[in-house]
Amino acid sequence: MNLVSQTAKSMSMPNSSVSWKSGEPDPFPAGLRVLVVDDDPTCLMILEKMLLNCLYEVTKCNRAEMALSLLRENKNGYDIVISDVHMPDMDGFKLLEHIGLEMDLPVIMMSADDGKSVVMKGVTHGACDYLIKPVRIEALKNIWQHVVRKRKHEWKDIEQSGSIEDGEQQQKQTDDADFSSSANEGSWRKRRKDEEDQVEDRDDTSALKKPRVVWSVELHQQFVAAVNQLGIDKAVPKKILELMNVPGLTRENVASHLQKYRLYLRRLSGVSQHQSGLNNSFGGPPDATFGSVSSFNGLDLQALAATGQIPAQSLATLQAAALGRSTTKSGISVPLMDQRNLFSFEGPKLRFGEGSQQPQQSNNNNKQINLLHGIPTTMEPKQLANLHQSAQQSFRGMNMQVNNAHGNQSSSLLVQMSQPPQSRPQILNDTNVNHLSRLPSSLPQPTLSGGMPSSAALARNGMVDNARGAVYNSVSQASSMVDFSITQNTDLPGNSFPLANNPSAITSKGVLREEVNSEMKGSRGFAPSYDIFSDLHQHKSQDWELQNVGLAFNASQHSNMQGCLDVQPSVLVHQGFSSNQNSLQNRNTSVGKVMFSAGEESGHGNAHNIDQQLNTFVADNSLIKAESLPEASCQNMLFPEQFTQEDLMSILLKQQEGLGQVANEFGFDGYPLDDLPV
Amino acid sequence: MERSQMHRQLANMRKALFDQGFLDEQFVQLEELQDDANPNFVEEIVTLYYRDSSRSILNIEQALERSPQDFTKLDSYMHQFKGSSSSIGAKKVKHECTQFREYCKEGNGEGCKRTFQQLQKEYSTLKKKLEAYFQLARQIGPIETATRPK
Numbered sequence: 001m002n003l004v005s006q007t008a009k010s011m012s013m014p015n016s017s018v019s020w021k022s023g024e025p026d027p028f029p030a031g032l033r034v035l036v037v038d039d040d041p042t043c044l045m046i047l048e049k050m051l052l053n054c055l056y057e058v059t060k061c062n063r064a065e066m067a068l069s070l071l072r073e074n075k076n077g078y079d080i081v082i083s084d085v086h087m088p089d090m091d092g093f094k095l096l097e098h099i100g101l102e103m104d105l106p107v108i109m110m111s112a113d114d115g116k117s118v119v120m121k122g123v124t125h126g127a128c129d130y131l132i133k134p135v136r137i138e139a140l141k142n143i144w145q146h147v148v149r150k151r152k153h154e155w156k157d158i159e160q161s162g163s164i165e166d167g168e169q170q171q172k173q174t175d176d177a178d179f180s181s182s183a184n185e186g187s188w189r190k191r192r193k194d195e196e197d198q199v200e201d202r203d204d205t206s207a208l209k210k211p212r213v214v215w216s217v218e219l220h221q222q223f224v225a226a227v228n229q230l231g232i233d234k235a236v237p238k239k240i241l242e243l244m245n246v247p248g249l250t251r252e253n254v255a256s257h258l259q260k261y262r263l264y265l266r267r268l269s270g271v272s273q274h275q276s277g278l279n280n281s282f283g284g285p286p287d288a289t290f291g292s293v294s295s296f297n298g299l300d301l302q303a304l305a306a307t308g309q310i311p312a313q314s315l316a317t318l319q320a321a322a323l324g325r326s327t328t329k330s331g332i333s334v335p336l337m338d339q340r341n342l343f344s345f346e347g348p349k350l351r352f353g354e355g356s357q358q359p360q361q362s363n364n365n366n367k368q369i370n371l372l373h374g375i376p377t378t379m380e381p382k383q384l385a386n387l388h389q390s391a392q393q394s395f396r397g398m399n400m401q402v403n404n405a406h407g408n409q410s411s412s413l414l415v416q417m418s419q420p421p422q423s424r425p426q427i428l429n430d431t432n433v434n435h436l437s438r439l440p441s442s443l444p445q446p447t448l449s450g451g452m453p454s455s456a457a458l459a460r461n462g463m464v465d466n467a468r469g470a471v472y473n474s475v476s477q478a479s480s481m482v483d484f485s486i487t488q489n490t491d492l493p494g495n496s497f498p499l500a501n502n503p504s505a506i507t508s509k510g511v512l513r514e515e516v517n518s519e520m521k522g523s524r525g526f527a528p529s530y531d532i533f534s535d536l537h538q539h540k541s542q543d544w545e546l547q548n549v550g551l552a553f554n555a556s557q558h559s560n561m562q563g564c565l566d567v568q569p570s571v572l573v574h575q576g577f578s579s580n581q582n583s584l585q586n587r588n589t590s591v592g593k594v595m596f597s598a599g600e601e602s603g604h605g606n607a608h609n610i611d612q613q614l615n616t617f618v619a620d621n622s623l624i625k626a627e628s629l630p631e632a633s634c635q636n637m638l639f640p641e642q643f644t645q646e647d648l649m650s651i652l653l654k655q656q657e658g659l660g661q662v663a664n665e666f667g668f669d670g671y672p673l674d675d676l677p678v
Numbered sequence: 679m680e681r682s683q684m685h686r687q688l689a690n691m692r693k694a695l696f697d698q699g700f701l702d703e704q705f706v707q708l709e710e711l712q713d714d715a716n717p718n719f720v721e722e723i724v725t726l727y728y729r730d731s732s733r734s735i736l737n738i739e740q741a742l743e744r745s746p747q748d749f750t751k752l753d754s755y756m757h758q759f760k761g762s763s764s765s766i767g768a769k770k771v772k773h774e775c776t777q778f779r780e781y782c783k784e785g786n787g788e789g790c791k792r793t794f795q796q797l798q799k800e801y802s803t804l805k806k807k808l809e810a811y812f813q814l815a816r817q818i819g820p821i822e823t824a825t826r827p828k
Contacts, residue, residue: 042727049711049719086757112761134704134765137711603710 029144030055033077037067037095038084038110043133046084050137064090071103075214078105079147082131085111085118093125100126102214104256106146110135126263158236213253222246223257232265269580684818691811700804705767721812727766728805734759735798742791753782754791770800 034056038044043059051058059078061067064087071078081099085092096107109122112133124132128146131139215223226243227235237255244254693700695701695816705720738755741748760775774797 012691040758040762040765041730042723043765045723046708046711046728046765049716050707053713077746086754086761110755112764134707135705136704226687 021508027055029147032144032147033079034055034058034082034143035059035061035067035078035080036082036088037061037064037092039087039089040084041065043084043135047135050135050140053137054141062087063087064095067095068098070220071099071105072214075103078103080106080108080143082108082110084142085109085122086111093121096122096125096127101260103214104150104260108143108146123627124267126260154252154256157255158250160255213249213257215257219244219246219249220257223254223261227261229517232262681818684814687769688811688814688818691807691814694808695811700807701767701768702769702772704765704769716756718816721815724808726813727762727768729802731759731762734762735801738794742787742794747787747790749782749785749787749790753779756782763765766802768801771804776802 010234036047036058038047039062040061044062048060059070061070064083067081067083070324071081072236083095087095092111093111096109099105099107106128107126108129108131110131110133111125112120114132119130128150129143171388213219222244223240228242229243230236230239235258237251237258240258241249241251243256477478528591679820696705708720708723715724734755738752738759741752741755756775756778760772760779763771763775774793778790778793781787781793
């Protein structure tokens with residue numbers, strides 16, 4: 001049965017935001033335009049009937065891609081989307097991200113799966129509700145509340161952006177802007193209620209409806225450029241709007257987009273912290289170094305230096321390297337470009353979406369970007385430039401903050417990493433999250449983000465360092481980096497960065513670099529056996545991903561995350577977790593494709609094989625990493641994701657290639673980070 | 679057969695289906711959706727379910743025969759199948775699905791096969807019972823079926 005985009009209208013209304021005629025009593029919520037997406041025709045039909053019985057306008061769709069194109073074609077054609085989680089053509093969470101970024105519509109997730117992790121995933125990805133199948137009509141009767149809530153929130157933005165930058169409303173706005181998402185949801189809802197009380201005369205929600213702004217790639221690039229220019233701390237919607245200078249764009253459009261962006265960054269930083277932490281713990285000095293180096297882009301370095309954990313000299317070196325590096329990115333451009341092109345999604349959106357859902361990832365991106373700057377990798381200038389540019393563009397501001405956060409964490413992680421493994425368990429025990437978050441911070445390595453082919457090399461190298469973690473880190477980092485680069489084809493050269501942020505990615509980078517640079521090996525004891533490495537990578541990527549998740553949590557908990565991270569630890573943990581996974585997964589999906597091309601470029605085109613290996617390895621790795629990494633949960637989530645592994649591998653491969661170069665440039669023989677005080 | 683007798687018979691059939699655990703509350707939800715605009719809604723849904731799920735059944739069958747078995751895939755198929763089954767209120771079928779997924783998590787191929795056989799039995803039994811039920815309902819007439827007592 002072909003149920004593609006059948007529309008059942010309970011009311012014949014023009015497809016406009018205001019669906020009722022003036023003069024008549026507001027029939028809201030009747031006429032609410034719902035788009036329901038589910039590959040199961042039975043469920044789809046039942047839902048449609050239920051929604052019709054609620055007097056909503058229903059459009060049903062059995063494919064996520066179809067749903068996206070429907071939404072894109074009718075920018076303001078729908079008020080709310082209900083989507084299944086498990087769909088064959090696209091993961092429901094991915095769809096959720098896209099919709100959130102591109103159309104900013106409330107999305108409700110549904111599944112027969114009522115496991116806490118899946119529900120949490122929905123939360124972190126920005127779903128406004130989660131329904132357990134079989135869905136009852138009572139559950140659908142009140143979905144209109146999500147539409148109203150969102151409108152009111154946007155309305156508030158408008159008001160606040162108007163003239164009242166300060167004042168009691170500022171506080172409210174700040175709360176919203178901080179967007180601790182689920183963490184603040186309670187207070188947010190409370191604020192809503194207050195607002196509702198205030199705007200009783202505006203209970204006609206039609207007045208709150210605004211034409212939706214579609215954040216195209218170009219628009220998002222402009223946005224990111226403006227944010228970076230202002231600095232993430234100072235990036236207020238008003239100024240961003242002025243900088244962007246886009247006719248027709250309102251401050252509230254920018255404000256809501258900024259919120260999402262921050263969430264995305266937060267997720268990235270969580271992941272990157274995760275990764276760097278992982279690197280630290282796993283990697284021998286090189287990894288740690290790399291991780292920290294990568295995250296030492298500007299702020300990170302400063303942060304680390306500030307914390308006194310990084311020798312000032314190393315910091316300076318890193319910084320110099322990073323700066324030098326940033327200008328030399330070009331080599332990566334090719335694979336990146338290809339990757340970008342492969343991304344049909346709005347580039348920034350996509351990345352954003354993926355990143356937004358997972359603050360950790362965004363952090364990664366940021367970190368990676370920074371890394372590139374700071375690390376004078378030998379990556380081909382083009383590549384680096386690409387990565388750098390993209391990363392910078394999108395995440396410059398965020399990176400800074402993230403890096404700082406990560407930097408702090410990485411330094412601490414580095415310290416830990418240099419510690420004997422025992423310390424690791426401690427760290428790990430400290431809530432896997434902490435451990436994980438720490439790792440990522442050290443992980444972000446610019447080289448990885450560059451998607452340097454060295455990463456691939458690294459992957460191949462069986463860097464059998466006893467610091468498996470490091471390898472894993474690098475692997476996962478590679479993947480994360482790659483993923484990002486791919487997804488963020490336009491804005492974020494730093495796509496590769498996000499991967500780097502992932503602890504795994506970072507480690508892989510580190511590892512990769514070592515591999516590539518024969519000199520590097522010495523200190524690590526990385527065996528340049530590519531096979532082993534790939535195996536390790538696979539495992540590691542898995543582990544790292546999990547770790548990343550954990551780390552992401554930590555990162556957020558640390559509240560090192562500057563800028564928009566106002567996440568409460570518990571919340572972040574979960575968010576980081578799921579988002580990490582999600583982002584990785586999501587990215588993997590998109591990256592996977594790209595990665596293949598990238599991987600091929602580096603000569604490791606067998607990402608798929610790697611994935612398989614990774615899958616195997618991951619499972620093993622999880623066992624290996626008995627240490628408290630919250631892999632168990634992460635793994636559960638990650639493992640089913642074949643893409644993740646693939647992505648990781650590709651990223652690794654790319655990173656390896658890139659890393660090798662970077663490492664060379666740095667000339668890291670020993671790893672300065674080794675000396676970091678514990 | 680007299681109309682009122684048919685009504686009673688239909689009501690009894692329906693009650694038995696619930697009492698014997700073949701159907702659960704979700705089926706009632708479907709019944710409540712049935713109205714004048716869609717007088718045969720429940721039958722349509724159930725027909726759609728059996729048509730669509732036969733594909734899932736086939737997939738699972740084939741996947742079970744493979745060696746080694748891919749439990750992730752099996753679990754995924756079953757998750758999908760469970761979702762549909764629960765949405766029409768097929769209680770016993772749903773229970774077998776849950777059991778099957780448990781075995782998948784354990785990697786117990788034999789357990790999966792056994793459960794799947796049981797599942798298929800429940801699946802066919804329910805199908806026959808519902809077919810008979812709808813046949814009678816159609817005989818009585820759409821309006822009456824829509825207002826049958828709960």
